[in-house]
Amino acid sequence: MTVAKALLEWTPQTQRALSRLDASGRDAEPVLRQFGEYKRRRIIGLLASRPKGEAAAPGEPPASHTASLRQSITYNASGTHLEVGTADVRGRLLQEGGKILPKRARALAVPIHKDAIGKRPKDFADLQYVPRKGRAPLLVRESGKRNVRTTVMFILLRSVTIHPHPYLFWTDEDETKLLTLVDRAFKKA
Numbered sequence: 001m002t003v004a005k006a007l008l009e010w011t012p013q014t015q016r017a018l019s020r021l022d023a024s025g026r027d028a029e030p031v032l033r034q035f036g037e038y039k040r041r042r043i044i045g046l047l048a049s050r051p052k053g054e055a056a057a058p059g060e061p062p063a064s065h066t067a068s069l070r071q072s073i074t075y076n077a078s079g080t081h082l083e084v085g086t087a088d089v090r091g092r093l094l095q096e097g098g099k100i101l102p103k104r105a106r107a108l109a110v111p112i113h114k115d116a117i118g119k120r121p122k123d124f125a126d127l128q129y130v131p132r133k134g135r136a137p138l139l140v141r142e143s144g145k146r147n148v149r150t151t152v153m154f155i156l157l158r159s160v161t162i163h164p165h166p167y168l169f170w171t172d173e174d175e176t177k178l179l180t181l182v183d184r185a186f187k188k189a
Helices: 012-023 029-048 068-072 089-096 172-188
Strands: 004-007 073-078 081-086 098-100 108-111 128-132 135-143 149-157 160-162
Touching (some): 081 089
Antiparallel strands (some): 073 081, 098 160, 128 135
């Protein structure tokens, strides 16, 4: 099941080229499978291009802290249709944006410290709850006996709004590549 997808809307030029291929009795599906693999690799490259730990501004492709989204990019070619996307639930949230609410708790524990990224509060035995008047509470760690050092690990939020970070989109370079593949299919015959 694809959760986030881009059902590629062909430009008039690509639609004509695919129709011409179909009308000539040639199967467009092998061309679309080849293009689907090309597009899948481009999306993976786009997701991997941002340095680790660097946040993406709204509207920019997402920062990918783990390989799970990159590894989940797939495509499905059928007839003259091509669908590129992911079954990763986070993929749709990154593509379209949205609001995250807690499911089983009163708040979301958002990691603040680098050691907390990819972990949950229950992964730490020594966290302390710090309420703050009019502001979101914190979960902190304290270290040292004399000079106590407090490290903020998580902030507790009632919701988090994710701005769209589109990564499934059609470019002029994609159109050029598809038209080149269609031309090669004609030359092979």
